[in-house]
Amino acid sequence: MPSSRSLRSTLRQIRSELASQLFDHILPFWLAQQDPHHGGFYGSITTTPDPGAPKGLVMTARHLWTFSQAFLSRPNPAYLEAAGNAYRFLTHAFYDATHRGFFWSVHPDGAPLSRVKKLYGNAFAIYALSLYYEATGDQDALRIARETFDLVETRGRDRTHGGYYEAFTEDWSTPLPEPLGEGETPAPKTMNTHLHILEAYSAFSRIDREPTVREAMEHLIRIFRTHIASSEHLGLYFTEDWSPMGGGISFGHDIEATWLLAEAVELLYGHPLPDWFLSWIRPMVEETAQALEAHGGSLPNEQREDGSFDRARVWWVQAEAFVGFLNAYQVFGEARYLEHALTVWRFIMDHLVDREGGEWFWAVTPEGTPLAGYEKGGMWKASYHNSRACLEGMRRIDAILEEERT
Template identity: 40%
Template structure:
């Protein structure tokens, strides 16, 4: 890639920021153009790779909350009023239709007309609601958003927190009662606790703490950091599934989650301002970034998973690990000054540009199989949101243009 051919690091960084900034504008434009459901409100549940909305598909809390976060964060960076308007649309739809006014919290999914489809309280979904609401509060100053985020935090602590072993139980029914099936998705194990849910709880709590310096919230973030360094991170890798007592239930390695957690946990530690925790999680971030390099192909693309027991690597390259690799490796460059990490970040971006960015219809494809064939999943959907790729662009732009901690080169 032409960026890697530049000899001057400052010019490399400036060019990297410029191309990513252009991509962020393109991504935001795509979602504003094709995802808005003008007929039934909110946003479509699915949009195809040819930009055709599938109006009959359900609407999920994950997609709506991630749209809320992305456009709020984009407004905070760029001050584009159109982005704030989309964030406001997401907030109004979330607070009107997804919010459970009887039991509190947010429904998992809705029919296209806004009626409840699945009212369960999946903690992963509650966390993303907090994440989006707190970011929207920062962008808009709307006190209702902050109050809803606070209320959801209180509900998670009341119903999901495990006072014996720490951490959080995965899911509950609509009235916050117990469930037999706790799975986040069909591919997950039916266990009490997962790395994925805990990563996004701490992410949400740290974002809320930026707006609300509550002692209980601060304690919850510290406990989550303890859980990660004590139970979830093992030999610079993240275990994925656990029993309630934190006994691991899987040996799988998720490369994308490893590199995402590397920089995200550091950011969560920094939100507390605790120097000891910050120092530790910077070391952890760098160690994970070193370890995860065995999941990167020669073309810069990051593989999906590895099973150390079977010795089998799933060599699919999904869109979101590539986005997280951009940030995780760039963060490692900031921490270490090692130019090879900057090059890995740029190579991740090069892989995305060459293989995942849809140059004809916009946005990114879901991913590619090992033989290079495109995956057929839709451009937008229950899990395909502007969060990973939009956030990666926002992070790279901020870190290059606004950071005071770039290595001296």
């Protein structure tokens, strides 16, 4: 590690880069992708937006989260206007006034396309509505967030085996092993949905102190300890009674889970984090650190079940690695983890930032060459992962610098 003075200088420089990335590069790109005719944001963007592309629940909720959080960080009226645009489209187009909850996708004009109720998407709605309420005090946003939380708990939760079903029919009557997206394994229960329900409940717990919210978060922590994160890697797909269904290793989810779990545990039990949590989560941090070291300072997308690697350096995986290793340094105090965070950030700045077309590339090769054929924005790539990485990075670097001063 560099000297203390040199480290402070490096961290201040990276904090400046994070602010510039967020406020001068990422957010302006997305402000220009709002649909002026139908509301919300365009459903697909390559070099230009596609006005005819369907719009996704996850995409819309992520934009709502981003611009609500951006407004809380820097109260620019344009951010609040964009958040309001996403909020109106979310609650008017995706919201099911008959059966409650949110549809999975809609046509560009807001007419329902897929009426399936996927808990992953409904969790993102809770997450986004919680932040919009924080930013605006809008009581309807709070009401719908509470209603959706209650729905997930009463309909979505498996009271026999624990955890949450993956998806339901439109009227919430029948569970569906619906895959999240192309290439995903259809399964009754998945790591990804549980991780983002926990993320949503952490945000919701800041605006709703009801004991039911705390109980649900504690239940999710138990599910992770018992079934999903019972070893140094997350299990990905499960049967209804939690028998593993395989799936390989998702390095981005492993490191993302370490900091989202830390956030939830701190909200539940306070700081410092309890010893049982530190001993539980350390092996996952260490395994991801070894993967980063073995792959030259950036993370491959995944290791398949046959042992081969998808070596693409995907934007969200690197964003989560940056935040996750900053968190690991804060939690464990090991300098190597901070070095990893700084190395990943340099890879992002050198290779993933699209300095001509704006925003970040979806993926690049290990050497940093952009991979062709990917959207700049769409159902899965929105303003969320990289904006959140910038916001988390600024907050965490501020905390590290403050601790250095004291």
